[in-house]
Amino acid sequence: MEVVMAFVIGFLFMAAVYLILSKSILRIIIGTSLLSHGAHLLILTMGGLDGEAPPVLADGVTNMADPLPQALILTAIVISFGVTAFFLVLAYRAYQELGTDNMDEIRGKLSDD
Amino acid sequence: MINFLLLPILIPFATAIILMFAPKKITFQRTVSMIGLIAATVASFTLIQRVHTLGIQVVTFGNWPEPFGITIVADMMATILVTTSIVIALFTVWYSFRSIGIEREQFFYYPGVLLMITGVNGAFLTGDIFNLFVFFEVLLMASYLLSVIGGEKKQLKESIKYILVNVVSSALFVITVALLYSVVGTLNMADISVKIAEIGQPGIITTIGVLFLIVFGLKAAIFPLFFWLPSSYAAPPIPVIALFGALLTKVGVYAITRTYTLFFVHDIAFTHTLLLVLSCLTILAGCIGALSTFNVKNIIIYNVVIAVGVILFGVAQMNEEGLMGAMFYITHDMLIKAALFFLVGIIVVITGTANLKKMGGLIKTFPVLGWTYLIAAFGLAGIPPLSGFIGKMLIVKGGLEAGNIWSSLWILLSSLVVLLSVIRIFIYAFWGEEKTIVPLAERKSYKALLIPSVLLVAITVFYGVGAEWITPYMQDAVDVLIDPSVYTDAVLKE
Numbered sequence: 001m002e003v004v005m006a007f008v009i010g011f012l013f014m015a016a017v018y019l020i021l022s023k024s025i026l027r028i029i030i031g032t033s034l035l036s037h038g039a040h041l042l043i044l045t046m047g048g049l050d051g052e053a054p055p056v057l058a059d060g061v062t063n064m065a066d067p068l069p070q071a072l073i074l075t076a077i078v079i080s081f082g083v084t085a086f087f088l089v090l091a092y093r094a095y096q097e098l099g100t101d102n103m104d105e106i107r108g109k110l111s112d113d
Numbered sequence: 114m115i116n117f118l119l120l121p122i123l124i125p126f127a128t129a130i131i132l133m134f135a136p137k138k139i140t141f142q143r144t145v146s147m148i149g150l151i152a153a154t155v156a157s158f159t160l161i162q163r164v165h166t167l168g169i170q171v172v173t174f175g176n177w178p179e180p181f182g183i184t185i186v187a188d189m190m191a192t193i194l195v196t197t198s199i200v201i202a203l204f205t206v207w208y209s210f211r212s213i214g215i216e217r218e219q220f221f222y223y224p225g226v227l228l229m230i231t232g233v234n235g236a237f238l239t240g241d242i243f244n245l246f247v248f249f250e251v252l253l254m255a256s257y258l259l260s261v262i263g264g265e266k267k268q269l270k271e272s273i274k275y276i277l278v279n280v281v282s283s284a285l286f287v288i289t290v291a292l293l294y295s296v297v298g299t300l301n302m303a304d305i306s307v308k309i310a311e312i313g314q315p316g317i318i319t320t321i322g323v324l325f326l327i328v329f330g331l332k333a334a335i336f337p338l339f340f341w342l343p344s345s346y347a348a349p350p351i352p353v354i355a356l357f358g359a360l361l362t363k364v365g366v367y368a369i370t371r372t373y374t375l376f377f378v379h380d381i382a383f384t385h386t387l388l389l390v391l392s393c394l395t396i397l398a399g400c401i402g403a404l405s406t407f408n409v410k411n412i413i414i415y416n417v418v419i420a421v422g423v424i425l426f427g428v429a430q431m432n433e434e435g436l437m438g439a440m441f442y443i444t445h446d447m448l449i450k451a452a453l454f455f456l457v458g459i460i461v462v463i464t465g466t467a468n469l470k471k472m473g474g475l476i477k478t479f480p481v482l483g484w485t486y487l488i489a490a491f492g493l494a495g496i497p498p499l500s501g502f503i504g505k506m507l508i509v510k511g512g513l514e515a516g517n518i519w520s521s522l523w524i525l526l527s528s529l530v531v532l533l534s535v536i537r538i539f540i541y542a543f544w545g546e547e548k549t550i551v552p553l554a555e556r557k558s559y560k561a562l563l564i565p566s567v568l569l570v571a572i573t574v575f576y577g578v579g580a581e582w583i584t585p586y587m588q589d590a591v592d593v594l595i596d597p598s599v600y601t602d603a604v605l606k607e
Contacts, residue, residue: 079250090273
């Protein structure tokens with residue numbers, strides 16, 4: 001099971017890198033979302049996928065899933081949600097002010113003034 | 114009081130929350146943020162004394178036994194850096210009164226600064242690797258706000274890139290933590306250190322070590338990963354650049370230092386040689402950048418990159434002199450970079466331009482500014498008895514002791530380039546014939562900006578002259594860095 005997950009996560013990272021290297025801001029933001037999906041799935045997989053019961057205390061349950069990675073993912077999801085929301089609004093503002101969503105056209109250079 | 118070490122995190126955090134209730138009342142904003150920062154300064158200096166007399170302070174939330182809860186650890190290195198960052202925030206807020214502009218002050222500027230300080234202090238003090246990630250995000254989100262606040266076109270352009278780089282590096286951080294967790298099965302930094310020592314750092318741990326170097330190197334701007342820094346730091350207003358330049362990269366440097374002295378100490382021949390090579394290349398890149406531009410802000414920004422290289426060179430030696438030098442140099446560099454950005458900001462206000470070629474002859478009208486700048490420039494280059502000297506001397510001594518003769522000479526040579534780059538500002542801006550300056554009515558703030566800058570330079574001079582009083586504290590910090598068992602014993606109470 002872990003091997004299948006590793007391939008899926010690797011595919012997500014590949015797609016994310018491809019999208020982040022593209023020119024449109026929206027494609028870049030989609031790429032960062034895929035990157036965080038990949039990272040979250042990686043935490044889940046790296047914690048081990050062998051637990052059967054959900055990590056809730058109940059009578060007779062012995063083989064629980066590792067609760068720690070789930071807490072980590074929950075934290076990381078909220079954080080990446082906040083950052084993505086900020087990033088989307090920033091992209092919107094930049095589109096309004098600069099009139100373009102092409103990364104080539106918003107390239108800055110260090111000026112001497 | 115067992116929770117005392119939380120005060121440097123909690124006071125700025127509480128102050129930021131209070132400030133959010135009345136964003137439009139400028140007097141309230143200014144007074145409350147100053148009171149909060151002064152209280153935090155007092156608390157952090159008291160904490161230094163406590164750590165010095167009582168040893169490493171540890172608190173685990175919720176009274177859980179040690180590896181299971183989140184631990185906050187105040188060793189001397191973290192405490193010194195926390196104190197320095199609070200002092201810098203205090204001066205930056207003071208400097209901001211007359212330089213940041215009322216629109217920004219009314220739009221959550223001070224809460225942004227205080228939340229960034231919360232994140233920075235938390236990152237210094239935490240003893241849990243995932244908690245370090247969370248505090249990184251706290252400081253990064255506040256820095257996104259600060260870098261875009263005001264909404265100028267240039268800021269919008271640069272913020273997009275800044276956020277993108279940091280989102281990618283944060284995802285890498287999560288991935289690296291996940292990999293480390295799958296190998297050692299714990300997140301507590303002291304426990305990780307013990308577990309890695311038990312399994313003797315196999316190849317996978319070294320790989321994770323290099324991944325951590327990439328993650329923190331992106332935050333700290335080391336050689337191949339510094340590409341985002343010059344343009345992102347040039348966009349925001351001066352007080353924000355001062356905060357970023359003094360604090361943000363240093364958090365990355367701290368994280369590299371912590372992981373490379375606590376976790377990855379069993380294959381030094383590979384990991385620390387890599388760090389050594391990268392730090393030398395970082396210095397080279399920074400030197401080229403600092404000489405390449407006539408923009409006063411960019412010269413200092415490239416000097417931030419050089420300083421990161423110098424500090425990491427000291428860390429890479431892994432001997433007492435090198436680490437002691439790195440500790441002296443990182444504190445010095447935080448203070449002096451903030452001071453230099455302040456002074457350069459005043460020059461920009463006076464002349465109305467950041468281009469050196471359009472300035473000249475300021476020394477006749479502004480002698481105090483000129484001589485203060487010269488002292489700060491000499492301090493940056495490391496001329497004794499000023500603040501940069503002792504750190505760099507110890508770093509070079511450590512390098513020679515470890516047998517890295519050529520790279521140590523390279524550090525000394527880089528000091529000349531640093532001196533040349535900042536003296537160029539002095540020569541172009543303060544000597545020569547007088548050129549047009551902004552009329553008096555538009556720069557009424559000159560005196561108000563000069564006072565915090567001069568005081569901060571005075572602190573750096575005191576730091577250089579009083580190195581003898583500071584050495585015992587630095588010694589405490591280095592004792593922990595040089596021997597990880599001091600740290601792990603204090604946390605795990607074995």
